[in-house]
Amino acid sequence: MGNIRLEAVHKAFGGVNVIPGIDLDIEDGSFVVFVGPSGCGKSTLLRLIAGLEDVTSGRIFIDGANVVDLPAARRGLSMVFQSYALYPHMSVRNNIGFGLKMAGQPKDEIKRKVEAAAASLNLTQYLDRKPGQLSGGQRQRVAIGRAIVREPKAFLFDEPLSNLDAALRVNMRLEIASLQKKLGTTAIYVTHDQVEAMTMADKIVVLNAGNVEQVGSPIELYERPANLFVAGFIGSPKMNLITGAPASSLGAETIGVRPEHLVAARDGEGWKGRIAVAEHLGSDTFLYVEVPGVGTLTSRTVGELGFKAGESVVLIPDAKRIHRFDKTGKAIR
Amino acid sequence: MSTRETRAVGRLLVAPSVILLFLWMIVPLALTIYFSLLRYDLLNPGMETFAGLDNYYWFLTDPAFSTALANTLMLVGAVLVITVVGGTLFALLLDQPVFGQKVLRLMVIAPFFVMPTVSALVWKNLLMHPVSGLFAWIANSLGLTPVDWFAEVPLLSVILIVAWQWLPFATLILLTALQSLDEEQKEAAEMDGAGAIPFFFYIVLPHLARPITVVILIETIFLLTVFAEIFVTTGGGPGLQTTNIAFLVYAQALLQYDVGGASAGGIVAVVLANIVAFFLVRIIGKNLEA
Amino acid sequence: MARKQTLTKRISVTALAWLFSGAIFFPIYWMVITSFKTELAAFSTPPTFLFFDWTIENYETVQTRSNYLHHAMNSVILAGGSTLLALLIAIPAAWAMAFAPTDRTRGTLLWMLSTKMMPPVGVLVPIYLIYRDFGLLDSRIGLVILLCLGNLPIVIWMLFTYFKEIPKDILEAARMDGATVTKEIIYVLAPMSLPGIASTLLLNVILAWNEAFWTLNLTTSDAAPLTTFIASYSSPEGLFWAKLSAASTLAIAPILIIGWLSQRQLVRGLTFGAVK
Numbered sequence: 001m002g003n004i005r006l007e008a009v010h011k012a013f014g015g016v017n018v019i020p021g022i023d024l025d026i027e028d029g030s031f032v033v034f035v036g037p038s039g040c041g042k043s044t045l046l047r048l049i050a051g052l053e054d055v056t057s058g059r060i061f062i063d064g065a066n067v068v069d070l071p072a073a074r075r076g077l078s079m080v081f082q083s084y085a086l087y088p089h090m091s092v093r094n095n096i097g098f099g100l101k102m103a104g105q106p107k108d109e110i111k112r113k114v115e116a117a118a119a120s121l122n123l124t125q126y127l128d129r130k131p132g133q134l135s136g137g138q139r140q141r142v143a144i145g146r147a148i149v150r151e152p153k154a155f156l157f158d159e160p161l162s163n164l165d166a167a168l169r170v171n172m173r174l175e176i177a178s179l180q181k182k183l184g185t186t187a188i189y190v191t192h193d194q195v196e197a198m199t200m201a202d203k204i205v206v207l208n209a210g211n212v213e214q215v216g217s218p219i220e221l222y223e224r225p226a227n228l229f230v231a232g233f234i235g236s237p238k239m240n241l242i243t244g245a246p247a248s249s250l251g252a253e254t255i256g257v258r259p260e261h262l263v264a265a266r267d268g269e270g271w272k273g274r275i276a277v278a279e280h281l282g283s284d285t286f287l288y289v290e291v292p293g294v295g296t297l298t299s300r301t302v303g304e305l306g307f308k309a310g311e312s313v314v315l316i317p318d319a320k321r322i323h324r325f326d327k328t329g330k331a332i333r
Numbered sequence: 334m335s336t337r338e339t340r341a342v343g344r345l346l347v348a349p350s351v352i353l354l355f356l357w358m359i360v361p362l363a364l365t366i367y368f369s370l371l372r373y374d375l376l377n378p379g380m381e382t383f384a385g386l387d388n389y390y391w392f393l394t395d396p397a398f399s400t401a402l403a404n405t406l407m408l409v410g411a412v413l414v415i416t417v418v419g420g421t422l423f424a425l426l427l428d429q430p431v432f433g434q435k436v437l438r439l440m441v442i443a444p445f446f447v448m449p450t451v452s453a454l455v456w457k458n459l460l461m462h463p464v465s466g467l468f469a470w471i472a473n474s475l476g477l478t479p480v481d482w483f484a485e486v487p488l489l490s491v492i493l494i495v496a497w498q499w500l501p502f503a504t505l506i507l508l509t510a511l512q513s514l515d516e517e518q519k520e521a522a523e524m525d526g527a528g529a530i531p532f533f534f535y536i537v538l539p540h541l542a543r544p545i546t547v548v549i550l551i552e553t554i555f556l557l558t559v560f561a562e563i564f565v566t567t568g569g570g571p572g573l574q575t576t577n578i579a580f581l582v583y584a585q586a587l588l589q590y591d592v593g594g595a596s597a598g599g600i601v602a603v604v605l606a607n608i609v610a611f612f613l614v615r616i617i618g619k620n621l622e623a
Numbered sequence: 624m625a626r627k628q629t630l631t632k633r634i635s636v637t638a639l640a641w642l643f644s645g646a647i648f649f650p651i652y653w654m655v656i657t658s659f660k661t662e663l664a665a666f667s668t669p670p671t672f673l674f675f676d677w678t679i680e681n682y683e684t685v686q687t688r689s690n691y692l693h694h695a696m697n698s699v700i701l702a703g704g705s706t707l708l709a710l711l712i713a714i715p716a717a718w719a720m721a722f723a724p725t726d727r728t729r730g731t732l733l734w735m736l737s738t739k740m741m742p743p744v745g746v747l748v749p750i751y752l753i754y755r756d757f758g759l760l761d762s763r764i765g766l767v768i769l770l771c772l773g774n775l776p777i778v779i780w781m782l783f784t785y786f787k788e789i790p791k792d793i794l795e796a797a798r799m800d801g802a803t804v805t806k807e808i809i810y811v812l813a814p815m816s817l818p819g820i821a822s823t824l825l826l827n828v829i830l831a832w833n834e835a836f837w838t839l840n841l842t843t844s845d846a847a848p849l850t851t852f853i854a855s856y857s858s859p860e861g862l863f864w865a866k867l868s869a870a871s872t873l874a875i876a877p878i879l880i881i882g883w884l885s886q887r888q889l890v891r892g893l894t895f896g897a898v899k
Contacts, residue, residue: 052795054336071338072798079799085792089814098810099800146800156799342804343719350716350779351731357772358738364749423643431637439883440648446882447651448833450853451871455654457857458864465666467653474669500647502893509890547894558742561835561850565857579836582744586751587840596748603745610740618733 001063002153002186003028004049009058011044011210018044019210021058026154026188026203031180034190035197036207036233042190043158045207049188050156051075062153073102078147079156082163084139086131092118092142093127099150117149120179137168144176154186161196173200194234198222206230228329231256237286239323240297246271252324252332259286259300261321264307270316271297278309289313362603368596375590388597397573397581398598405577405605408492409556413549415496420503420548421541425533427504428511438508445501449561456494457483457566487567487575494562499555503548510544511537543616550613557606578602651875658682658868665865681869691852691870698848698874700763701838702831705770706824709778712771714820717782718808722794732783739776743836754841763846766838770831778827781892785819786812822888825881832878849874 004026011019019041026032034042047053049060051072059066067075078099086095093114094101100110118124121141131139140160147155157176161169177200180187191197197204198218206213206221206229213233214226225231231239239256247255264287273291287299287307299315307313324332372384392398427437444452460467461482469479482490514537522532558579563569569576569584576584582602586595657665659677685691720728750769751760759765789812797811813820835850842851853874856867882889 050799051336052798054338071336072795073801073803077799079796081792081796083790083792085790085796087793087797087811087815089817098797098802102797102801102806146796150800339723339804340725343723343725346715346719346804347731349712350735350775353712353772354735354738354775358741361746361749361753362741364752365746368748423647426636426640426643429636429640430633431640432633433637433641437640437644438886440644442882442886443648443651443879446829446833446879447875448850448853448878449835450839450850450857451654451875452650454853454856454867455650455871458867459653459657460650467670470670497647497650505886506890506894544894551894554740554742558744558836560744561839561854564839565854579742579744582747583840586748592748592752599742599745599748602742606740606742606745610737613740614733614737617736618729 001028003061003063004154004186004188005061006049007059007061009045009048009060010056011041011048011053012056017210019048022210022212024205024212024215026186028186029184030202031177031187031189031200032203032205033197033201034188034205034207035192035194036213038192040207041210042192042207044210046079046156046158046188046190050077050079076153077156078150078152078154079158080140080143080147080160082159084131084143084160084163086139086142086146088131091128091130092123092134092145095131095142096123096145096149099146103150113149114145117145120148121145136164137172140164140172144179148179148183148185152185154188155180157187157189159191160189161191162193176200195236198234204234206233208233224331224333225256225323226331228254228256228325231323231325231331237298237300242294242297244293246294247324250322250324253327254325254329256323256325257297257317257321259298261318262297262299263316263318264289264299264301265314265316268314268316270314272312272314273297275307275309275311275313278307287313289315291315365596365599365603368592369600371593371596373592373596375586375592384593388593389601392585392594392597392601397576398578398601400573401576401578401581404488404573404575405557405579407488408495408559408577409553411492412496412499412556413552415492416499416503416552417545417548419496419500420507421545423500423504424507424511425537427508442501442505444497445499445505447498449498450565452498453494453562453565456490456497461490483567484571487571491559491562491566491575494566495556495559498562499552502552506544506548507541510541514540546616547613550609550616553609554606554613557602557609578605651879654868655872657865658872660865662863662865665868681865682873685866685870685873689852689870691873694847694849694852695873697763697842697846698832698850701766701770701846701848702828704763704767705774705831706778706827708767708771709775709827710782710820710824713775713778713782714808714813717779717786718804718812720779720783721786721789722791732780735776735779739773743773747840750837751840759841761842761845761847766841766846766848769837769841770834773834773837774827774830777830777892778823781823781826782816782819784891785816785823788819789815819888822885823892825885826889826892829878829882829885 006022006024009019009022010017022045034045036042044053048055051067051070055068058068060068062075062077087098090098096117097110097114100113115124115127118127121144123138123141123145126134126138131142134142143160160176161172164172173196189200201218203215204218204221205215208229214221214230221230221234225234228241232241235258237259239258240262241254241256243254247253271291271294273289275287276290276296277288279286283302285301285307287301289297289299291297297315301307326332369388370384370386371381372387373381423441427434427441431437458466463469463479463481463484468482472479480486518536522536559577560579560583563575563577563580567575569580578598579602582595582598585591585598656672658681659679660671660675661678661680664671664675720732754760754765793815794807794811797807802810833850838848838850839854842848853867853871856863856870
C-alpha cells in the first residue's frame with residue numbers, strides 16, 4: 001500500500017513561504033510527477049514527504065497515518081537522488097543492501113533480495129565493484145536498486161535523470177516507468193523536464209512558486225490547461241500566446257494556439273506573416289513566423305512542404321483548438 | 334536537510350563538548366579571578382584574606398612586570414618579524430622549480446615537530462655553548478671571539494630558538510597559499526610583461542595578505558605564552574632578562590607561592606591574549622561564511 | 624618570476640634553496656649525529672661531522688640509567704589517550720555542526736575556538752590547586768583530561784571542515800535507508816571521512832606529544848612524558864651531550880615521521896580552515 005495525502009502543507013524558510021499551502025491526494029500505485037521551473041518548490045515538497053525537511057504546518061498522511069512527526073528513517077519510503085548519493089566506500093552489493101541491513105534483516109535474506117534486485121537491473125556482474133568504478137547509467141541503476149530492494153510504500157525520485165546524457169535519459173525513462181508498472185508501487189517523481197513528465201506520469205502536478213497550478217493526466221493538461229502558466233509550460237514547442245485584438249475578438253484577454261494547431265498555407269483566411277526561420281526536422285517542420293501586430297508565432301507542419309525563410313505565409317488556427325484565458329490568466333471554458 | 338528532530342539530536346551531541354569546554358574555561362577562570370582578589374600564600378593555607386585590587390596594584394607596579402611585559406613584546410615582535418619575513422622568502426624559494434623540492438620541504442618543516450624542551454636544550458648546549466658549542470667553533474675558526482649567548486644576549490638567544498621553531502609554520506602555510514595562486518594568473522601577469530619585483534608586490538603579496546595575517550595572529554597567541562624554552566634554558570634569568578609574562582606568573586605561583594599575585598598576573602595575560610584573539614576569531618569567522 | 628627558467632638559473636636557485644634549507648635542518652642533523660658520538664667526541668673541538676667512531680652506547684645508557692621507556696610510554700598514553708578521547712567527543716559534535724546546524728552553530732564554533740586562545744598561565748593556579756586537592760598531580764589520567772580539553776577545539780574544527788566536504792545527499796540517503804544518527808555516523812560518515820579523521824588524529828598526537836606547559840608544571844616522574852624527561856637534562860650542564868642527543872632523537876623521531884606524513888593536512892588544522 002502507498003496512499004499519500006497532503007493537507008494544507010506549508011513550508012517557510014526563514015520568513016519566506018516556499019510552499020504557501022498544498023492539498024494533494026496520491027493514489028496507491030500511481031506514478032505522479034511534480035513538474036515546474038527551477039525554484040518552484042517541487043524538490044522541497046518531495047523532501048517534506050520524505051521527512052528530510054519539516055513541514056511548517058499541515059499534515060502528511062501515508063496510508064492514513066499522519067507522519068509529520070516521524071523521522072525520514074521511519075516513514076518507509078525510499079528515494080533516488082539527483083546525485084545518486086551512493087555510498088562511495090561500499091560495494092554495489094552493500095549499497096543496495098544497506099537499507100535491509102539497517103532494518104536488521106538476516107544476512108542470507110539480504111543476499112537473496114540484493115541479488116534479485118541486481119538481476120532485474122542487469123547489475124549482477126557489478127555487485128562487487130565500488131560506485132567509483134561504474135558509469136553514470138550503472139550508478140543510476142544502483143540507486144534504483146537501493147530504492148526497490150526495501151519494498152517501500154513509495155519511491156521518491158528527485159530529478160534522477162538530469163545527470164545522464166540525452167540518449168541514456170530516454171532509455172532510463174522507459175525503464176523506470178516499466179519497472180514502476182511491474183512493481184505497482186506508488187512513485188513520486190520530480191523533474192523540470194516537461195517531456196519526462198508527459199511520458200512517464202499517470203498524473204502530473206504542475207507547480208509554480210510553491211502553488212499547485214493544475215493536477216491532471218498528461219492529456220488533460222495538454223488539452224485543457226487550467227491557466228496561462230500550464231498552457232505555456234506543457235507542450236513543446238510552446239503554445240503561441242496572443243493578446244490584443246485577435247484575443248478580444250474572441251472575448252478573452254489572451255488566446256493560445258498550439259503550434260500543431262496553426263496550419264501554414266500559401267494563402268487563405270488567417271494571420272499573414274513572413275517566415276523568419278524554418279527548422280526542418282524531417283518528420284516535422286517548425287516555422288517561426290513574424291505576424292505584424294501579433295508577434296512571432298510558431299507553426300508546426302508535418303513533413304516537408306517546401307517553406308523557406310523569407311517567404312510570406314498565412315497561418316490558419318484550428319478554431320476548435322483555441323484556448324481562451326481571462327485577465328487573471330484562468331482558462332475560459 | 335535538517336529537521337527539528339535532527340537538530341534536537343544535534344544539540345544533544347554538541348552538548349558534551351560545550352559543557353566540557355565551558356567547565357574547562359569558565360570554572361578555572363572564575364577561580365583565578367577570585368584568587369586574584371585574595372591575599373593567598375600557598376605556604377600558609379587557610380590564612381586567605383580579601384585584598385581587593387591590591388594584587389593587581391602590586392603586580393602591575395612591580396618593576397618585574399614592566400620588564401616581563403617588555404620582554405614578552407620583544408620576544409613576540411622579533412619572532413614574528415623573523416618568521417614572517419623568513420617564511421615568505423622560504424616559501425618563494427621553495428615554490429620555484431628546484432631539484433629535490435620535496436626533500437627540501439621536509440627539511441624546512443622539521444623543526445616544527447621538535448618538542449620545545451628538545452630544541453631549547455639542543456640549541457643551548459650543542460650550538461650555543463660558549464666553549465664547546467658549534468657556534469663558538471665557527472667564531473674561533475673565523476678568528477672571532479665566541480659569543481657567550483645566554484650570558485651576553487639571553488633574550489636574543491631565546492628569540493633565535495623560538496624563531497627556529499616557528500619559521501617552518503610560517504613557511505608551510507605561506508607555501509600552501511602560494512601554490513594556490515593559480516597558474517593562469519601567473520601567466521597573465523607574465524603576458525602583461527610584469528617583471529619579478531612588480532609581480533611580487535602587485536600579485537603575490539596581496540594574495541598572501543590573508544595567510545600572513547593568519548600566521549601572525551596564530552603565532553602571537555602561542556608566542557605570548559612561550560614557557561618551556563625559557564624554563565629549560567635560562568629560568569627567566571640572568572636577573573629578569575628573559576622573564577616573560579607567562580614565566581613571571583609561573584614563578585610567582587610555584588616558586589614564590591603567591592597565589593593571589595600570580596592569579597592577578599594570569600588575568601593580565603588573559604586580557605592580553607584576548608586582544609589578539611578578538612581579531613583572529615573575526616578573521617576565521619569571516620571565512621566560515623564563505 | 625619567469626616561468627621558463629634556464630638550466631643555469633635553476634641550478635643556482637637549487638643551490639640557494641639547499642643552502643638555506645640545510646641551515647634550518649642543521650640543528651636536527653647535528654643532534655642526531657651527536658647522539659652517535661662518545662661523550663668525549665661530542666665535546667671535542669674541532670667538531671667532527673661524519674668521520675668519527677660511531678657508537679650506540681648512548682642509546683643503551685639512556686634506557687638503563689634513566690628508564691627512558693617509562694617516559695616514552697607516558698608520552699604515548701598522554702598523546703594517544705587525549706587524542707582518542709577528544710575524537711570520541713568531537714565526532715558527534717562535528718557531525719551535528721556540519722549537518723544539523725542551528726542559528727547558534729556558528730557562534731558555538733567560534734566560542735570553542737576562543738577557548739583555545741586562552742593562555743594556560745591564566746588558569747595555572749586554579750588547575751594546579753584543583754589537581755593537588757584531587758590527587759591528580761603527576762597522574763596520567765589528569766594529564767589526559769587536560770590535554771584532551773586543550774585540543775578539543777582544534778579537533779572539532781578540523782573534523783568540521785572535513786565533514787563539510789561530504790555531500791549531504793549521501794547522509795540523507797542513509798537516513799532514507801532507515802539509518803539512525805548513530806548508524807549514519809558509524810557506517811557512512813566515519814568511513815567516508817576516514818582520511819580527514821586520520822589527519823586530525825595525527826595533528827593532535829603531534830600537538831599533545833610536544834605540549835610542554837602542563838606537562839612541565841603538573842608532572843614530575845610517575846606521569847612524566849618525554850618533554851619533562853628531556854627537561855631534566857637541563858641541570859647538569861655540559862656533561863651529557865651525547866646522551867641528551869640520544870634521548871632527544873628518540874623523543875622526536877616518531878613525531879617527526881608522523882609530521883612528515885601528515886604535512887599536507889597540517890595547514891588546514893593549524894589555521895582552523897582559514898588556509899587550505
